[in-house]
Amino acid sequence: MTTPHIRNRYTDLIHQTFFFPRHGFEINDNKLFFQGIDLNELAKEYGTPLKFTYLPKIGSQIEKIKKLFNDAIKKYDYKGNYNYCYCTKSSHFEFILNEVLKYDADLETSSAFDLTIVKKLHSEGRFDKSKFIVCNGYKTQQYVKNISELVTAGFENIICVLDNREEFDLVDKYATKTTKIGIRIATEEEPNFLIYTSRMGMSYKHVLDLYKNKIHDNPKFKLKMVHFFVNSGIRDTTYFWSELTRLVNVYCDLKEECPELDTLDIGGGMPIYTSLGVEFDYAYMIDQIVFYTKTICENRGVKMPDIFTEFGSFTVGESGGILYTVIGEKEQNDKEKWYMIDSSFITTLPDTWGIGQKFILLAANHWDKEFQRINLGGLTCDSQDFYNSDTNSNQVFMPKNTASDPLLIGFFHTGAYQESLGGYGGIQHCLIPAPKHLIIDKDENGEFSYKVFAEEQKSDGMLKILGY
Ligand SMILES: Cc1ncc(COP(=O)(O)O)c(C=O)c1O
Structure with missing residues (x-):
């Protein structure tokens, strides 16, 4: 027995x-x-x-997301492109950046010293001047100076994303050549969070004013991007979808005033597996992001934007x-x-x-x-x-x-x-x-x-x- x-x-x-x-x-x-x-x-x-x-996990993650966005773009006949930026603050190591760049990702930066990494990569022939650099974060004088230096050196797709209205004056002070800018819209935090509105970015109420009063007639600037980042990440929740649709509408409001605007950056926050007991449907999330963006833009009669993401954890986690x-x-x-x-x-x-x-x-x-x-x-x-x-x-x-x-x-x-x-x-x-x-x-x-x-x-x- x-x-x-x-x-x-x-x-x-x-x-x-x-x-x-x-x-x-x-x-x-x-x-x-x-x-x-x-x-x-x-x-x-x-x-x-x-x-x-x-x-090898880094490249496979980048390729997975690029494919899912491109599949959704094809499925919905979306009239815009997708760009994968890597959020450098999630890991600044050279061996990580080296791998990320092999998969033709662009970069998102957070502070002045991030741009010294970009300069170094360029000097070694690993980062072309035509690549995108999305400069987020609160702008110190040194950060703005470094952005301006790269614009002057011919980095044609560096986009300085304004976190607040005052930042514009600082950027204006140091800009020597035509500079591409973006505006970060503050998201509303999840209802159970300690704060109502994110500290990052500016209230949508100020965005049109800023554009009309300071940017529209200023030949030194081209407003190219609306940026937002839902802090709790890209999740299949009513909260995420309502923020996404609200902010696509803010994009459309601005696009109606600013024909040069052509990019929507939806930030980072793609989840990763930190447990064996959960499941994420990445294809569904991306499909719906593309679908909502297209539908809202069509309804508003606005040309669909290129979509940028800045995944940090997803790339290296x-x-x-x-x-x-x-x-x-x-x-x-x-x-x-x-x-x-x-x-x-x-x-x-x-x-x-x-x-x-x-x-x-x-x-x-x-x-x-x-x-x-x-x-x-x-x-x-x-x-x-x-x-x-x-x-x-x-x-x-x-x-x-x-x-x-x-x-x-x-x-x-x-x-x-x-x-x-x-x-x-x-x-x-x-x-x-x-x-x-x-x-x-x-x-x-x-x-x-x-x-x-x-x-x-x-x-x-x-x-x-x-x-x-
Ligand atoms: C502006 C911005 N973009 C992207 C990211 C990357 O987020 P994640 O690592 O969740 O993808 C962060 C992270 O804090 C961020 O602040």
Whole structure:
């Protein structure tokens, strides 16, 4: 007689909770593979904590969205083009920009120093003067000077998006050649948000005035773009669709006055998979964006605009991951068991600490072991340096640990914003070092290549910053 199989192994939990395997995750001999990469081998070879970037994901994301927009444009006979801009602030690293530009994306910038990256890329022949640069963000004098310098140098498609009415005077002061500008319209926040109207952009009530009084008769400027960004992202909600349609109508109001206007930038916010338990219908969302824009423009008798997006998380988020080893266990009471990781959440995944962001979290080994509810603790002495709830459940389960073969865990789709927020290569909480960072690529034959971008941070560098 066979004993009935008790389904309390980690593998049972994952297979029962999610459709698995999916999104490039699979299990082989109770070991986790990501995009075909054996994570246990990776940890053995390079050690942990280990950040990694899987470059091919960047190109596939860009191509996916371009295709979906172009399909919808064809389906609805939409009379305008689509442009994919990459929002550089989500990851400024050279290896990311390099990959993004291979897929012919344009750029969206947020501050003065972003434009020094553009200059550098151009000087190395990697960024053509005809490419689009959408300059968002609050304009400091230095930012405006850098924009003007690029316009003067012949970057013909740099668009300075005005965040507020006063900014126009600053831009006017430094502009030497005809400058393309955009206007950012403030979106209304979701009803449950602490603020009614976004701090970014200007109220639509001021837009026509600004155009008529300052831009219309000024030969130095061409108003080309209306920009908005719905903060909570592109979601299939009544709120998103009502903001989209309201703002397409604002575009039409302005287009009736300004024939040069030809572009609508709908910002960033395309969601990514931060959990195995959700599903996004990207094709449907994009189909509807194109459909609504066309229908409103047709009804208003206005020529359809070119549509721009500025996806940050979507471009780089799913390319990143981080592996930690569980280096100790603590049991503080009957119910709370802690697995201590060999780094810190506050320093390496600051979004988990700052805004309660969840990421895909999976054990990389011991899938055949029993699971238990645990809390994950970081190395800093900050009481908030922990991770103990997933998107789907307010708890985290992991296989039982063994001292002889410690548990390896991975957080995935962490490629956007974490270094920009946590700082990179500087001083961090409790002097926990920045982890080693590995870049992984794959050639046409499916062969992986690995390059260490940065070794784990050393104490020498930190002491120098601290003045020792
Ligand atoms: C103006 C603007 N565009 C694009 C983005 C990118 O957003 P996401 O990373 O959600 O795509 C941001 C992010 O804050 C933004 O402020």
